[in-house]
Amino acid sequence: MRPLLLDDDRALPADPATRAVAREVYGATRDLPLVCMHGHVDAAVLAQDRPFSDPASLFVVPDHYLLRMLVSQGADLRDLGVATTGGGTVETDPREIWRRFCAGWHLFRGTPTRYWLEHELHEVFGVTTQPGEDTADALYDHLADQLAKPDFRPRALFERFGIEVLATTDSPLSTLPDHATLRDQGWGEKVVPTFRPDALLYVDRPAWVADVDRLAELTGIDTGTYDGFGEALRARRRVFVEAGAMATDHGHLGTDTTPLSPAEAGRVYAAARTGQVDPADAAAFAGHMLHEMARMSCEDGLVMQLHPGVLRDHDRAARALHGPDQGFDIPVATEFTRGLRPLLESFGRDPRFRIVVFTVDETTYSRELAPLAGVYPAMRLGAPWWFLDTPDGMRRFREAITDTAGFYNTTGFVDDTRAFVSIPARHDLARRVDAGHLARLVAEHRLGLDEALETAVDLAYNLPRSSYARRT
Amino acid sequence: MRPLLLDDDRALPADPATRAVAREVYGATRDLPLVCMHGHVDAAVLAQDRPFSDPASLFVVPDHYLLRMLVSQGADLRDLGVATTGGGTVETDPREIWRRFCAGWHLFRGTPTRYWLEHELHEVFGVTTQPGEDTADALYDHLADQLAKPDFRPRALFERFGIEVLATTDSPLSTLPDHATLRDQGWGEKVVPTFRPDALLYVDRPAWVADVDRLAELTGIDTGTYDGFGEALRARRRVFVEAGAMATDHGHLGTDTTPLSPAEAGRVYAAARTGQVDPADAAAFAGHMLHEMARMSCEDGLVMQLHPGVLRDHDRAARALHGPDQGFDIPVATEFTRGLRPLLESFGRDPRFRIVVFTVDETTYSRELAPLAGVYPAMRLGAPWWFLDTPDGMRRFREAITDTAGFYNTTGFVDDTRAFVSIPARHDLARRVDAGHLARLVAEHRLGLDEALETAVDLAYNLPRSSYARRT
Amino acid sequence: MRPLLLDDDRALPADPATRAVAREVYGATRDLPLVCMHGHVDAAVLAQDRPFSDPASLFVVPDHYLLRMLVSQGADLRDLGVATTGGGTVETDPREIWRRFCAGWHLFRGTPTRYWLEHELHEVFGVTTQPGEDTADALYDHLADQLAKPDFRPRALFERFGIEVLATTDSPLSTLPDHATLRDQGWGEKVVPTFRPDALLYVDRPAWVADVDRLAELTGIDTGTYDGFGEALRARRRVFVEAGAMATDHGHLGTDTTPLSPAEAGRVYAAARTGQVDPADAAAFAGHMLHEMARMSCEDGLVMQLHPGVLRDHDRAARALHGPDQGFDIPVATEFTRGLRPLLESFGRDPRFRIVVFTVDETTYSRELAPLAGVYPAMRLGAPWWFLDTPDGMRRFREAITDTAGFYNTTGFVDDTRAFVSIPARHDLARRVDAGHLARLVAEHRLGLDEALETAVDLAYNLPRSSYARRT
Incomplete structure (x- = not known):
C-alpha cells in the first residue's frame, strides 16, 4: 500500500x-x-x-481521460462498463470495473488524471491510500459507504x-x-x-x-x-x-x-x-x-x-x-x-x-x-x-x-x-x-x-x- | 504608490x-x-x-507594443494621440495621453513592455515610483523637466x-x-x-x-x-x-x-x-x-x-x-x-x-x-x-x-x-x-x-x- | 588547456x-x-x-552531427576526410583531420555532441583535457595508443x-x-x-x-x-x-x-x-x-x-x-x-x-x-x-x-x-x-x-x- x-x-x-x-x-x-x-x-x-450510485459509475465509466489511458494499454471499453450499440458483453458489476481501474493505477503516473483523482479521493472522500490491486476492495467499500450519505x-x-x-x-x-x-x-x-x-x-x-x-x-x-x-x-x-x-x-x-x-x-x-x-x-x-x-x-x-x-x-x-x-x-x-x-x-x-x-x-x-x-x-x-x-x-x-x-x-x-x-x-x-x-x-x-x-x-x-x- | x-x-x-x-x-x-x-x-x-518634446510622444504614441495592449482593453487609438487619415478627434494634450497610459499600467504586468519601461524610467530618467493614476501627473512633470535638459x-x-x-x-x-x-x-x-x-x-x-x-x-x-x-x-x-x-x-x-x-x-x-x-x-x-x-x-x-x-x-x-x-x-x-x-x-x-x-x-x-x-x-x-x-x-x-x-x-x-x-x-x-x-x-x-x-x-x-x- | x-x-x-x-x-x-x-x-x-584504425576515422569522419557543425562554420567536407564521387582532394592524414576538429571544439558548446564526446573521451579513453588546438596532437597520440590495444x-x-x-x-x-x-x-x-x-x-x-x-x-x-x-x-x-x-x-x-x-x-x-x-x-x-x-x-x-x-x-x-x-x-x-x-x-x-x-x-x-x-x-x-x-x-x-x-x-x-x-x-x-x-x-x-x-x-x-x- x-x-x-x-x-x-x-x-x-x-x-x-x-x-x-x-x-x-x-x-x-x-x-x-x-x-x-x-x-x-x-x-x-x-x-x-x-x-x-457507486464508485465505478462516478469515477470510471464517464471519465474519458481515464478510459482512454486504460484502453491504450489494452483494456476493452466493454470491460470498463461502457455501453455498446452493438455486440459484446458489457461489464455490469461496478466492483469489477473499479478493480480493473485500480490495477492500472500506475499508468496514470505523471498525468493530471492521477493528480485530480488523488485530490478527489483524499479531500472529498477521506481516502489515505493509493488505489492498487491490494487496496481496490477496501477503497470500493469505503467510497460506497460515503456515497450513501446525504453529505455526498x-x-x-x-x-x-x-x-x-x-x-x-x-x-x-x-x-x-x-x-x-x-x-x-x-x-x-x-x-x-x-x-x-x-x-x-x-x-x-x-x-x-x-x-x-x-x-x-x-x-x-x-x-x-x-x-x-x-x-x-x-x-x-x-x-x-x-x-x-x-x-x-x-x-x-x-x-x-x-x-x-x-x-x-x-x-x-x-x-x-x-x-x-x-x-x-x-x-x-x-x-x-x-x-x-x-x-x-x-x-x-x-x-x-x-x-x-x-x-x-x-x-x-x-x-x-x-x-x-x-x-x-x-x-x-x-x-x-x-x-x-x-x-x-x-x-x-x-x-x-x-x-x-x-x-x-x-x-x-x-x-x-x-x-x-x-x-x-x-x-x-x-x-x-x-x-x-x-x-x-x-x-x-x-x-x-x-x-x-x-x-x-x-x-x-x-x-x-x-x-x-x-x-x-x-x-x-x-x-x-x-x-x-x-x-x-x-x-x-x-x-x-x-x-x-x-x-x-x-x-x-x-x-x-x-x-x-x-x-x- | x-x-x-x-x-x-x-x-x-x-x-x-x-x-x-x-x-x-x-x-x-x-x-x-x-x-x-x-x-x-x-x-x-x-x-x-x-x-x-514630451513624455507622451516619446513613450506612448510611437510604441506599437504599448498601444496594442491599451487597445486590447478598449482604448481608442485616437485617445492615445495616434493620427487618423479620416474622421474623429485625436487627443492633442500629451498629459492626457500620459494619464491614460498610466491608468492602464497594471495591464503590462509580466510583459517585456513593463520591463523595458521600468528600466528606461529608472535608469535613464531617475524615476523611482511605478506609473499609476495616482502618480501620473508627478511623473509627467518629472519627465518633462528631464527632457528639457541638454543631457537628454x-x-x-x-x-x-x-x-x-x-x-x-x-x-x-x-x-x-x-x-x-x-x-x-x-x-x-x-x-x-x-x-x-x-x-x-x-x-x-x-x-x-x-x-x-x-x-x-x-x-x-x-x-x-x-x-x-x-x-x-x-x-x-x-x-x-x-x-x-x-x-x-x-x-x-x-x-x-x-x-x-x-x-x-x-x-x-x-x-x-x-x-x-x-x-x-x-x-x-x-x-x-x-x-x-x-x-x-x-x-x-x-x-x-x-x-x-x-x-x-x-x-x-x-x-x-x-x-x-x-x-x-x-x-x-x-x-x-x-x-x-x-x-x-x-x-x-x-x-x-x-x-x-x-x-x-x-x-x-x-x-x-x-x-x-x-x-x-x-x-x-x-x-x-x-x-x-x-x-x-x-x-x-x-x-x-x-x-x-x-x-x-x-x-x-x-x-x-x-x-x-x-x-x-x-x-x-x-x-x-x-x-x-x-x-x-x-x-x-x-x-x-x-x-x-x-x-x-x-x-x-x-x-x-x-x-x-x-x-x- | x-x-x-x-x-x-x-x-x-x-x-x-x-x-x-x-x-x-x-x-x-x-x-x-x-x-x-x-x-x-x-x-x-x-x-x-x-x-x-585511428581517432579521425572513429570520431570525426562518420559522425554527421560533428561534420555539419564544422561545415556550418566554413569547413569543407573534403578537408575532413569525407570521400567524394567527383573532384577535389580529400584529406587522407587522420592527424590533420583530428586537428581541424579540435580547432573547432568551441563550436560545440552547449550541444549534445560536446556532451557525448566528453563522455566518450573520458569514460572510454581516459582523456582528462578538452580538445583544442593546443591539445590536439597529444590527444591524438593518446587515442591512437588506446585504439591499438585489445581492450578497445x-x-x-x-x-x-x-x-x-x-x-x-x-x-x-x-x-x-x-x-x-x-x-x-x-x-x-x-x-x-x-x-x-x-x-x-x-x-x-x-x-x-x-x-x-x-x-x-x-x-x-x-x-x-x-x-x-x-x-x-x-x-x-x-x-x-x-x-x-x-x-x-x-x-x-x-x-x-x-x-x-x-x-x-x-x-x-x-x-x-x-x-x-x-x-x-x-x-x-x-x-x-x-x-x-x-x-x-x-x-x-x-x-x-x-x-x-x-x-x-x-x-x-x-x-x-x-x-x-x-x-x-x-x-x-x-x-x-x-x-x-x-x-x-x-x-x-x-x-x-x-x-x-x-x-x-x-x-x-x-x-x-x-x-x-x-x-x-x-x-x-x-x-x-x-x-x-x-x-x-x-x-x-x-x-x-x-x-x-x-x-x-x-x-x-x-x-x-x-x-x-x-x-x-x-x-x-x-x-x-x-x-x-x-x-x-x-x-x-x-x-x-x-x-x-x-x-x-x-x-x-x-x-x-x-x-x-x-x-x-
Whole structure:
C-alpha cells in the first residue's frame, strides 16, 4: 500500500525561494469561490439531487481521460462498463470495473488524471491510500459507504465545493426543464445553461433536416428558408438568455469565419434542406454561421466561446460501437490568424462583443493567439483546454502568452469538467500553477509581490466573472 | 504608490546556485558597448538632435507594443494621440495621453513592455515610483523637466547609452540626407543605413509603378525592363554601401525563394508595369527577387536579413484609419526548409554570402532553423524577434536552438527597436537572459565557467559585429 | 588547456533539492544493461572485430552531427576526410583531420555532441583535457595508443559498455552474412538485424526496377506483379525474423497510410515496373505500402518503427559530391492525426500489432502524438529523435507527452547511434534527464519516490525490452 501524497505544497515550484512566494500567492486564492463557466455536468444531476450510485459509475465509466489511458494499454471499453450499440458483453458489476481501474493505477503516473483523482479521493472522500490491486476492495467499500450519505449528494457537494456558479452545456433544441426546476428551487443563479448550436450549423449531419424541423416546431418559426433559420436561432438564443445563459459554445473543426453573401447562404441552406448538400458547401456554411453567431452575440450579449481543432471519432469503429466522447478525439493543427480575421474585422472592436478562444494546439500560443488577444478588445484567451489542462500545460500557456497578451486578456481559469467531483481539484491545481508562475516573476524581480497577489485573485475569480458577464 | 523594482538580479534565474553563476556571467557583459544592427529609429532624430518634446510622444504614441495592449482593453487609438487619415478627434494634450497610459499600467504586468519601461524610467530618467493614476501627473512633470535638459537630447543619450553603432532602416528610394549630415559631423560610423527594398519587390502594390519610375529617376537607369530594374537596384545598393550600409532587410510574408527564368521574370515585370499583374505572379516574383537579392549580396557584400511570416494590417479598417504599424500585424505559421532551399542551394555555401534569418514562429526553432543554420555556412539565426523578444522567449530560443546550431551560428543579440530610449533596456535584458542560460549549463556541468564567460561576451558583442561585417 | 568536466551530477537539475532526488533516481539505473533497439552500427564491425584504425576515422569522419557543425562554420567536407564521387582532394592524414576538429571544439558548446564526446573521451579513453588546438596532437597520440590495444576492439567495448542487445539497420535485400557470422559465434542474441524496406517502397527511385529484380532473384518469387511483390516482401521479412529481427523501420517523408484498392495498387506497380510512374502515384503507393507493412506486422509480429518528416539531401549539390547522410537532411512539419488514421483504424487495436513512432517535429508532441499513443493500444512513442536527442529535447518531450500518454505508452530510451563508442554516453544522458524529470515530479509532490525509482528502471530497461518484443 502506497499512501496518497497530497502534500500542502504539491504542484508548487521546487526551488525553495520560489516556493515560499508561491505558497503566499496561493494562500490568497485557495479559499475563493469556484466560478465554473464551461462545464459538462448534466443539469439533471443537480435538479434531481439523487445519490451517486457507486464508485465505478462516478469515477470510471464517464471519465474519458481515464478510459482512454486504460484502453491504450489494452483494456476493452466493454470491460470498463461502457455501453455498446452493438455486440459484446458489457461489464455490469461496478466492483469489477473499479478493480480493473485500480490495477492500472500506475499508468496514470505523471498525468493530471492521477493528480485530480488523488485530490478527489483524499479531500472529498477521506481516502489515505493509493488505489492498487491490494487496496481496490477496501477503497470500493469505503467510497460506497460515503456515497450513501446525504453529505455526498450532488447539491451538498456543490455547496461544500464552494461553487458560486456552474454553467452547463446544452442542446440548442433543449427546453431546459432541469434549469427550470433549479430556478424554481432558488438555484437559478447557481446553475446556468450554455447554448451549443454545433448540431444545427453543420448542415451535412445526417440528423440535420430532422433537427431543423424540430427547431421550427419549438420556435413556431418556419425554418424552410435561410432567413427563417436565422430567426429561429435568434429565438432559441433568447430562450437561453431568459434561462440565465451567459454564453454560447462552438466546437468547429476549423476556425474559418468567412461570411457568405445572403444569396449564397440561402442557396446552401436550400440544398441542405433537400439532404443533398456538397461537403465543401457545408463546411463553408459552418464558417459563415460562426460569423453570424458573432453578429447575434452583439445583439443579445451572449459571450461566444470557440473550441476548434479536434478531429472527433478518429477511430470510426470505436465510435460505431460505443458512441462519441470515449477518448478517440484527436487534435489537429489549427490556424487562427487567417481563420478568425473576417469575424474579428467585423466585430473584434465592437464593445458589445466578447469571444473567448480555446485551443489544443499550443503552437499557436505565442504565434497567433497572444498577438490577436493582445490587440482586439473583444477577444480573450480561455484557459488551456483538455489535453493541455495540466500542470506543465498551464505553465507553458502562461509562459508563452503573457509576454504579448498579459494577464488581463485571458479569462483566468475555466474548467471544462464532465466529472462533477473533480471540479475542486481542477480549480485548486490551476491556482497552484498560476501561483507558481507569478512567484517566478516575483523571484526574478519582474513583478512585485503585491501585484502578484492581486493578479492571482483576478485569475482565480475576477477574470472568469468579468469575461463571462453578458454584454447587454 | 508602488516603487519601481529594478533589482540588480532582475531577470536572472531564481535558483540561488544558478543565480550566483548568472550574476558573474552577466558581469562580464553588462558594460560592453551596444551594437545595434537592426534599428527602426529615424536617422533624422540623431541628425537634428532636437529635444524630445514630451513624455507622451516619446513613450506612448510611437510604441506599437504599448498601444496594442491599451487597445486590447478598449482604448481608442485616437485617445492615445495616434493620427487618423479620416474622421474623429485625436487627443492633442500629451498629459492626457500620459494619464491614460498610466491608468492602464497594471495591464503590462509580466510583459517585456513593463520591463523595458521600468528600466528606461529608472535608469535613464531617475524615476523611482511605478506609473499609476495616482502618480501620473508627478511623473509627467518629472519627465518633462528631464527632457528639457541638454543631457537628454538624442546624441547625448546615444553616448550615454554606450551605443557603438546603430543601423537604421531605410527606403530603397531614400537619398539618405540625414546619414549624409551625420557623416559630415563625424557620426558616419555610428549611424548607418539599411537597404529595405520590400516596396519595390512586391509588384502588385498600388504605388509600385510610381516607385519604379522614381527608381529610374534616382539612378538614371531605365526601369522599363526587368533588366533595367535589376541594374537600378544594384545602383541603389551601391549608394547604400557607400553610405556605410552593412545589410539589407526583407519583410516578406512567406519564405519562397524560387528563382524564375529570366524570360518569366521579364514577363511578370512587364505585366506589372502596366498595372495588370496577377497576384500569384506577383507573389512568385517577390520570391524570385529574394533569390536575386542573395545574388546581389554575393556581389556587394551586404548581409541579407529576412523577417518573414507576419500578416500585416490584420484589421484593414484600423489600417485605413490609422496607417500601418499600429499593432494589428499578426504572425502566421512559417515554413523555412522548403522555402529557403533554392536560395541556400544557390548561395548557402558561398563564402561571399551571409543571410540572417528571424522568425516570430518559434515552432520552427528546433525543427527547421537550427538544422539549417547548423549546416549552411552562410546562414545565421537572428535574435528572437518582436513578440518573442522577451525573457521567456529568449530563454526558449536558446534552449531550442543551441543543441543543433550551437552559439556560433547565431548573431548574438540584435535589437529591433523603434523606441530609442528603450535600446539599453533591451540589450541589458538580453544579456541577463543569456547569462541565465549559460549559468544553467554551468550549474548542470554542461559547460565550464570560463567558457560561459567567453561565450557571453561573444553573444553580446563579438557575434553581432562579425555577423554583420560586410563580406567584401 | 581546459579540463574535461564530467561531474558526477552532470545534466541533473541545478536546484539542490531536486538534484538530490535526481541523484537517487539516477542511481537506480546507471548500471543497468544497455538495450539498443535502433542502431546504425554496421554488423561487420562486430562480426570482424578489427581494431578501429585511428581517432579521425572513429570520431570525426562518420559522425554527421560533428561534420555539419564544422561545415556550418566554413569547413569543407573534403578537408575532413569525407570521400567524394567527383573532384577535389580529400584529406587522407587522420592527424590533420583530428586537428581541424579540435580547432573547432568551441563550436560545440552547449550541444549534445560536446556532451557525448566528453563522455566518450573520458569514460572510454581516459582523456582528462578538452580538445583544442593546443591539445590536439597529444590527444591524438593518446587515442591512437588506446585504439591499438585489445581492450578497445569492438567486441571488447561492446562487453565493457554493458550492451545487452544491439539492433542494426539493414537493407531488405541483405543476406545478412555478418549476422550469420555473429550467430555462429554465439552473438546471435546480442546483435540482431532490422528490416528497412524504404528503398523498395518508393517506386520512383532510379534504382527501384533493378532492386525489385534483385528481390525476385533472392526470394525466387516473380516480382513482375504487385501480388508477387507482396509475397516477396513477406518472404524477406521471414528471413529477417529467422535471423532474429524484432522490428522493421520506415523513413518516409510523410505519414500518409491510406490504403489503395488492390487494382489501384496493381496499376501503379505495373507503371513503376516500366520506369514510367507518376510522382503522385509513387507517393500514394508508398503510403499504401505503410498500411501493408502494418498488415504484415500483424502476421509476423515484427514491431513497426516509423521515422517520418525529414527532407533528405536539402543541398543536392552536396549530395551529388559526397553522397547521403552528411548533415544536409532537414526536418519539415509533420502531421500524424490524419496521416496515421487509416493505419490505426485498421490495426491500432489489434493485439498482434505494435507501432513505434518517432518525430523531429516537437510541435506534434502534445497535439497529436500523445493523444494518439494515449488511446491506441498498438502505438508507443519512441524516444526524442536525432536533433531532439538532447538534454533539453528529452526534457521537453517528457514535459509535453506525459500528461496525456503517461510513461507506459512510450518505449523508454531508444538510441539511434551511428557512432559505436557514443552508445554509453547516450544512454547515460537519457537516464540522467529522465531522472531529472522524475525528480521534479517528486519534488513537486506529484509522484512518490518509490514510484519514481520504479518508473526510471522501466524507462531505461523494461520498456525498451517490452516495446520491441516480437508480437508473435
